[in-house]
Amino acid sequence: RYLASDAKSKSNDQTNISVDVSQKQKIYITDPISPGSIFFLPNGTKVFNKLVQFIKLQTTQLFGFKEVITPLIYKKSLWETSGHWQNYQDDMFQVAVNDESKEIYGLKPMNCPGHCVIYKRFDRSYNELPLRFADFSPLHRNEASGALSGLTRLRKFHQDDGHIFCTPEQVYQEIQNCLKLIDLCYTKIFKFTNTDESTTEPYFLKLSTRPEDHYIGDIKVWDHAETILKNVLEESGKNWELNPGDGAFYGPKIDIMVNDHNNKSHQVATIQLDFQLPERFDLKFKDKDNYYKRPIMIHRAAFGSVERFMSILLDSNNGNWPFWLNPKQVIILPINTKKEDHVNESFKLKNFLSNNNQTTDNDIQPIPLNSFHFEAHVDDRSEPLGYRIKDAILNKYSYLIIIGDEEVKTNKYSIRTYNDRNIEHLTSAEIFDKFKTLEENYK
């Protein structure tokens, strides 16, 4: 698709945009006290939490995943069982515990072994499968300090991670469902810049097959698995390309790629078939015929690293967040900041949209579960309205609301988007409903 050197310079460019916007919008900071770990500032935390909220709802409510919370440190012996100690040790942080056992722990780089521990704890029956665990734990990988960059190459990051334990017969359907979630994400919710004129697809798929030399397991099982993946890909009707020999040593995989504004592709989602971990952990389920059999494991993520996903979003939107993700959703501008009623009305509206008002100070009522609260700010600096409008646009507020005599009198407010001068006149309740609909639908 592109030359390697080209890719490198484009990669820097992508990092620069997201770093630049992040700095302007106070999304995050980094500090040499913890290289490769992000300090998400309040604005970045809002974006991060909304993304996780979105993906949690889809995975648990649409695709039958059950969220679990698992430990971050595990004894060396777990990593020996999983094979990480032999194959991944240099990338793992070791943790020393000052107790009699003197055992070494590893700070987890992946959630899979922990999910195997949960699977194995109970006697599993065929009617529990497919069993799907979701996990949003922080993960740590010891990237070289020179390789650390923005939100893309980190030592600490989060995945929208999931593992499916299923029978061989269920694999096809499960992979298909993984692709459905991915399609939902990348065609309905997150639309990345696609400047590649050869296609109108918002994303493309790569199938990576059995490596020539280093692989484990039976060729027949590999062939069967690859055939399943090919069939699912064919049936999906999506663009996909073959990446022969690039699979993981434990199984073939599908990677999902999106393009940034420079047409450089980035891997986001991934779906990996795994025959090895169930073997290594000796996982079983009791089948209908009462025999214990080996489940197959699927590793999958729709965002991949949430941090890297944010970076690609930032590159793509250049700081123009959709309303639901915007840490600066709406700014309210009193026309004349010397007029008390303009300013008061502005703050009244801000409180209404923030939806956290209390009637009396001494009998506090709890904020209801699942309620909507919009990020509304008032700019009542004694600057001309034109200046403040310009500033609001520079600050990329999704909506601007302007309040003057007419608005105070009619209780209908003038509202516009940052990039469209068209003005609507709406009541506070109508604005709230408009915003609610936008958030509900991830717009």
Added chain:
Amino acid sequence: RYLASDAKSKSNDQTNISVDVSQKQKIYITDPISPGSIFFLPNGTKVFNKLVQFIKLQTTQLFGFKEVITPLIYKKSLWETSGHWQNYQDDMFQVAVNDESKEIYGLKPMNCPGHCVIYKRFDRSYNELPLRFADFSPLHRNEASGALSGLTRLRKFHQDDGHIFCTPEQVYQEIQNCLKLIDLCYTKIFKFTNTDESTTEPYFLKLSTRPEDHYIGDIKVWDHAETILKNVLEESGKNWELNPGDGAFYGPKIDIMVNDHNNKSHQVATIQLDFQLPERFDLKFKDKDNYYKRPIMIHRAAFGSVERFMSILLDSNNGNWPFWLNPKQVIILPINTKKEDHVNESFKLKNFLSNNNQTTDNDIQPIPLNSFHFEAHVDDRSEPLGYRIKDAILNKYSYLIIIGDEEVKTNKYSIRTYNDRNIEHLTSAEIFDKFKTLEENYK
């Protein structure tokens, strides 16, 4: 209040109840592969997430906290600045990073130093104060393996942590607000068993003052701070007792205690004044007079450890969760499991209450943000209705819905609680609204 030996046996009893219920309800497991770290199973994760959702909404929307996400590992030098390396080293996990610096990292036992790093990064002005950070990071403390117990003594846990940076003049108001949040939690939402006949208060407060010997800072500053705390406590009108000399070495504190069903008291919330960390990190703000001054730091949590809080909840409710927290909210029982319409109607209602239905399989619509999804199960085992009702009650479902000919005909369903035989007849929409109101109000 009680003899030490008594307290010990009661403590075991509390642990036993919560461990016992947790096992029955599949709340969590532990494993020697990671002693002191909890594997929250899907049911436990639901409870954990709901608790965090509740407290996040209150702290951010009612009390002006801004959530941040901060690193888990920091170089030794941070812990030297904060004083943890000198005073807390044995309780910290050390992390080895395999890079050229060969520097040792500490896995964080507290969030405070990370919040100081964020505070210090920007030039702070008086008009940014009070600045309040909330953080739900996993924390690690190296408890001796013999001391580990249930959900109460852990090596990995989460706090509903918060730090307030403010001026000396703001301390009074901030402490008052901390107490308001605590009062909201422990009188309106979480009502613990109180078998202590000497009081009807749902919780009580302890003021711990300057230690005799080991303290830092000026006695005058201590006296002033203790006077503030006393005044706030007096004005609150709540029961409180003095705990002379039991403050932290860096400042006085208020601890909030609740009683378990054995009348043993447990610390939940805490509010700590801190003059030391701002000094150690050389934190400043530019005051109105353009001089840089030192802010005061307040550490506070309403739950304390979320895990320990869950344990006290479990002890108190003995597995009878309020509806909003119950991982088993409602069970639907077809009267005659051989009648297709009874069973179909049951699954139709389950899907309606789960609220994750899709009209067509091929055009998936995203699940809306902040939508309600109730945990509804169908018991269509071919067992007599009476047996299944008994089982549902044993399993502590909040609600039982029974579906027979009448219900299929009228679309009004018979619904009762697990502990009350009174039956209401409601449509599916009425049931949904009833459940929504319960969840919204944390009932």
